[in-house]
Amino acid sequence: MPDLSCDGCADDQRTTMTRRRVLGNAAAAGAAGAFAGLAGDLLSTQLAFAAGRYTGDVLVVLSLRGGFDGLSAIVPAGDPAYYAARPGIAVPKAQLIGGDSRFGLHPALAPLLPFWKAGTFGAVQAAGQTAPNRSHFSAMEQLERAAPGTSMRTGWLDRLLGGLGATSPMQAVSVGSMMPARVMAGPAPALGMKSIDEFALYGDQKDQPMADTLAKLYAGAPTVLSGPARQVTTSLATTKALAAKPYQPAGGAVYPDDTLGRALRDVARLIKGNAGLMSACVDSGDWDMHENFGIAETGKRMHDKLAKLAEALAAFATDLGPAGMKRVTLVTVSEFGRRVRENGSGGLDHGYGNAMLLLGGGVVGGKVHGRWPGLGERHLVDGDLAVTTDYRAVIAEILRKRCGLANTRSVFPDVRTTTSGVVRPR
Amino acid sequence: MTESRKTSISRRSLVAGAAATGLVAAVPAPAEAATAVRRGADYVAADAQLHLLRRATYGPTAASVAEIRRLGVTKWLDRQLKPAGIPDAACDALMTRFPLASLSIGEIRSRVKAGTLRYGWDTMLQLGFAATSRAIWSERQLFEMMVDFWSNHLNVTNPSADVWDNRQDYDRNVIRAHTFGRFSDMLKASARHPAMLTYLDNRFSTRAAPNENYGRELLELHTVGLVYTESDVRNAARLLTGLTVDWDTGNYRYSLNSHATGPVKVLGFRNANATAAGGEKAALAMLDYLALHPATAKRIVTKLVVRFVADRPPASLVTKLTKVYLANRSAIVPVLRALFTSPEFRASAGMKVRTPYEDIVATVRAVGYGPDKSGTAGIESLYWLINSAGQAPMAWAPPNGYPDVAEAWASPGGLLARWNAHLHIVAGYRPKEFQRPENLARELVGRLPATYGGLVDALARRLFGRTLPAAHTAALTAYFGKTATSALGSADSAVGWKFPQLVALMLDSPYFAAR
Numbered sequence: 001m002p003d004l005s006c007d008g009c010a011d012d013q014r015t016t017m018t019r020r021r022v023l024g025n026a027a028a029a030g031a032a033g034a035f036a037g038l039a040g041d042l043l044s045t046q047l048a049f050a051a052g053r054y055t056g057d058v059l060v061v062l063s064l065r066g067g068f069d070g071l072s073a074i075v076p077a078g079d080p081a082y083y084a085a086r087p088g089i090a091v092p093k094a095q096l097i098g099g100d101s102r103f104g105l106h107p108a109l110a111p112l113l114p115f116w117k118a119g120t121f122g123a124v125q126a127a128g129q130t131a132p133n134r135s136h137f138s139a140m141e142q143l144e145r146a147a148p149g150t151s152m153r154t155g156w157l158d159r160l161l162g163g164l165g166a167t168s169p170m171q172a173v174s175v176g177s178m179m180p181a182r183v184m185a186g187p188a189p190a191l192g193m194k195s196i197d198e199f200a201l202y203g204d205q206k207d208q209p210m211a212d213t214l215a216k217l218y219a220g221a222p223t224v225l226s227g228p229a230r231q232v233t234t235s236l237a238t239t240k241a242l243a244a245k246p247y248q249p250a251g252g253a254v255y256p257d258d259t260l261g262r263a264l265r266d267v268a269r270l271i272k273g274n275a276g277l278m279s280a281c282v283d284s285g286d287w288d289m290h291e292n293f294g295i296a297e298t299g300k301r302m303h304d305k306l307a308k309l310a311e312a313l314a315a316f317a318t319d320l321g322p323a324g325m326k327r328v329t330l331v332t333v334s335e336f337g338r339r340v341r342e343n344g345s346g347g348l349d350h351g352y353g354n355a356m357l358l359l360g361g362g363v364v365g366g367k368v369h370g371r372w373p374g375l376g377e378r379h380l381v382d383g384d385l386a387v388t389t390d391y392r393a394v395i396a397e398i399l400r401k402r403c404g405l406a407n408t409r410s411v412f413p414d415v416r417t418t419t420s421g422v423v424r425p426r
Numbered sequence: 427m428t429e430s431r432k433t434s435i436s437r438r439s440l441v442a443g444a445a446a447t448g449l450v451a452a453v454p455a456p457a458e459a460a461t462a463v464r465r466g467a468d469y470v471a472a473d474a475q476l477h478l479l480r481r482a483t484y485g486p487t488a489a490s491v492a493e494i495r496r497l498g499v500t501k502w503l504d505r506q507l508k509p510a511g512i513p514d515a516a517c518d519a520l521m522t523r524f525p526l527a528s529l530s531i532g533e534i535r536s537r538v539k540a541g542t543l544r545y546g547w548d549t550m551l552q553l554g555f556a557a558t559s560r561a562i563w564s565e566r567q568l569f570e571m572m573v574d575f576w577s578n579h580l581n582v583t584n585p586s587a588d589v590w591d592n593r594q595d596y597d598r599n600v601i602r603a604h605t606f607g608r609f610s611d612m613l614k615a616s617a618r619h620p621a622m623l624t625y626l627d628n629r630f631s632t633r634a635a636p637n638e639n640y641g642r643e644l645l646e647l648h649t650v651g652l653v654y655t656e657s658d659v660r661n662a663a664r665l666l667t668g669l670t671v672d673w674d675t676g677n678y679r680y681s682l683n684s685h686a687t688g689p690v691k692v693l694g695f696r697n698a699n700a701t702a703a704g705g706e707k708a709a710l711a712m713l714d715y716l717a718l719h720p721a722t723a724k725r726i727v728t729k730l731v732v733r734f735v736a737d738r739p740p741a742s743l744v745t746k747l748t749k750v751y752l753a754n755r756s757a758i759v760p761v762l763r764a765l766f767t768s769p770e771f772r773a774s775a776g777m778k779v780r781t782p783y784e785d786i787v788a789t790v791r792a793v794g795y796g797p798d799k800s801g802t803a804g805i806e807s808l809y810w811l812i813n814s815a816g817q818a819p820m821a822w823a824p825p826n827g828y829p830d831v832a833e834a835w836a837s838p839g840g841l842l843a844r845w846n847a848h849l850h851i852v853a854g855y856r857p858k859e860f861q862r863p864e865n866l867a868r869e870l871v872g873r874l875p876a877t878y879g880g881l882v883d884a885l886a887r888r889l890f891g892r893t894l895p896a897a898h899t900a901a902l903t904a905y906f907g908k909t910a911t912s913a914l915g916s917a918d919s920a921v922g923w924k925f926p927q928l929v930a931l932m933l934d935s936p937y938f939a940a941r
Binding site: 136191194201213214217226290 | 464465466469627630631632634635637638639642646647652656779814823824825826832833836837838839840841842843845846849850897898901902904905906927930931934935936937939940
């Protein structure tokens with residue numbers, strides 16, 4: 001069982017920094033801010049290598065970027081304050097599906113209802129970060145660094161990969177974007193690809209391998225140059241093999257032809273292709289709905305967005321099938337939830353507490369986890385849903401029970417809350 | 427970093443400085459352990475003139491190298507800082523191929539109304555094509571780099587559906603109009619432009635329901651950075667209510683009825699904001715206060731230093747430029763002059779890595795290709811190539827602009843896209859339509875060298891202004907199954923149909939990636 005209490009990580013925590021300082025430094029380092037200080041981590045973080053083949057769950061992290069409105073997905077229908085705060089855009093009780101006496105699912109999530117009923121799709125309500133942060137960029141930075149109050153600059157998934165002993169970029173792939181997933185930033189190898197089919201070196205030939213020449217030219221180059229070059233040359237072989245045969249999703253699964261659908265389809269390919277995947281990151285953007293949120297019917301903004309999300313997730317679970325999903329846990333994260341009260345533009349401003357969605361064979365689904373704080377004025381945090389579950393506690397339980405990581409402290413330092421029963425032990 | 431600049435720079439301190447910028451291999455992989463670890467500076471020509479061209483332009487061209495050799499660094503920089511005096515007829519003529527990009531908001535809207543222009547992205551895409559063309563072919567290189575800098579700083583995503591009628595006007599009247607002017611003027615222009623007011627939702631913000639989106643990004647991204655409180659955001663949002671967009675004309679309008687009156691306090695700015703009639707003036711006063719705030723000065727010069735000097739900005743230079751910015755009341759040309767003439771700049775060769783956009787644009791410049799003889803198919807194709815590498819100009823979706831540090835772009839996927847782009851462009855596979863020399867090898871290396879080593883040397887001198895170490899020359903000649911001393915024949919594929927592969931491999935190398 002790999003243990004993450006490594007010296008290098010402790011080094012990171014030695015200096016405690018205030019949140020303000022961490023954010024200030026990150027902001028000063030450039031527009032993105034997010035990637036400042038990585039070089040330091042490259043120097044100090046040690047990797048713990050696990051022997052043998054990884055047998056834990058493939059952890060799929062789906063980032064709902066822009067601020068997901070968990071209150072519309074997992075609707076607190078039993079809380080009258082919800083309907084009072086959203087006269088124009090609340091989802092009427094009669095339209096809700098699944099759920100229980102307290103919550104109901106948005107009707108656009110219908111493709112996921114079978115999985116809800118089968119107990120492989122579930123949710124945690126009122127989850128989020130330890131402190132409110134309503135700026136997209138610094139909230140995303142905090143979310144993916146997942147170590148508030150420390151000077152750690154790596155992403156939490158990078159620290160996990162280090163702990164699990166990842167050695168090849170094919171073990172951690174972010175699909176759908178050229179931009180590396182911030183959550184994977186750090187020394188552990190990881191790969192960003194737009195798609196499997198597009199990951200090929202043009203002009204590379206058997207008798208004249210361009211990749212070999214490039215490997216020689218990059219040998220000894222600074223990490224920021226040589227790291228990606230090495231990852232390209234070593235990953236090309238795998239994608240070449242996967243792309244060689246056309247892919248037919250199983251179980252009649254139909255992925256929506258959008259960014260998320262295509263990305264999840266490729267994640268399924270990587271899993272089925274036994275490429276050694278430990279974790280995958282996929283993004284779904286455009287959740288930042290300050291205006292024209294719309295009611296729960298086709299053609300309305302949030303409805304259609306949720307429908308596409310549900311179609312993609314359902315296709316993914318269908319494609320892998322119950323047997324495949326036994327080794328997969330998918331979890332959604334978002335930088336913040338949205339304000340309880342709708343604004344003057346029929347939309348929702350940035351908020352705090354949120355819902356996390358869980359999909360997988362080991363998920364304890366068909367129910368909403370977490371302690372519900374209530375939406376009454378006195379329970380809110382500056383007008384927003386309070387957080388009763390640290391999102392890291394949810395992921396930590398998955399890491400312990402599904403990914404075989406005994407000690408999650410070095411991935412998530414200083415998590416005060418724990419969850420129990422979000423997933424089953426393997 | 428500051429310390430190492432102050433004292434005479436030993437190799438040791440240089441390495442330490444480079445380590446801080448992330449340009450040293452901190453943990454060499456086992457396979458590389460035998461190879462000496464190099465610094466970014468080891469990959470670029472040690473030449474102050476070429477260093478300036480790599481930073482203040484979208485990449486050296488044969489002509490720009492000749493020009494800076496003739497003028498010297500000081501005169502070259504003076505000239506670039508006065509772009510109006512630089513003839514740019516060819517690029518201006520090229521711009522006429524993107525006529526929509528120069529239309530006003532009213533003209534776009536009336537054409538769509540009349541049915542002569544399709545509602546959609548055509549205007550915004552032409553703006554993107556125009557920006558790409560200017561980056562490659564304009565003589566006003568530093569100006570165009572700064573247009574890109576400000577377009578990212580005050581980002582309004584192009585293309586995006588909401589700004590279909592006004593994004594080109596924003597480019598012209600907010601960004602380009604003030605690119606070499608004062609930031610305070612640009613900021614105020616942006617706050618009264620429908621593109622920004624739409625992008626950050628202020629057009630929908632009312633006294634009854636203020637929308638905080640613009641107020642927050644104004645503080646966090648456009649001006650002071652993360653030193654604000656939630657109360658500052660709420661106050662700024664309230665003061666900005668009323669700055670909106672006229673539904674009928676699509677132009678900026680100040681709406682008395684939407685403005686929230688009452689005292690506001692944002693950082694050290696206070697205003698009684700007693701009447702709706704005075705609301706716009708009060709908002710502009712806040713913008714002036716913010717533009718000239720020391721935290722804004724530091725934030726903007728830091729971004730400039732990250733852009734032009736190093737990913738880890740030397741504190742000494744930031745301090746110096748902050749003073750210049752404040753002393754000149756946010757005028758940007760004095761800041762740029764101080765930056766490019768600083769010792770920190772001179773000492774930074776090789777410390778930056780080309781971003782995907784810079785990389786692909788610099789590729790076209792390096793091989794000296796011209797735009798389509800007529801039409802725009804090639805330029806459009808190049809734009810989409812840049813887009814697939816992750817960095818079409820102005821296309822970044824969130825309001826913080828594209829990241830500008832190497833780690834943010836160090837994705838293997840992005841690198842592969844760039845490598846593929848090199849061969850596509852050089853070989854003329856994509857774009858097909860650019861004007862290319864009849865004989866590329868002759869154009870780039872001149873008279874044919876006698877050996878393969880000589881070929882690599884000549885090409886490296888043309889592309890990088892230097893030759894390569896023997897091991898890397900050998901790696902390239904080995905690609906053709908040759909050694910450096912192998913005789914080169916004029917009928918060899920290495921100077922024939924496979925020559926683009928040699929050029930591409932060199933552009934794929936760290937010698938081109940580092941700048």
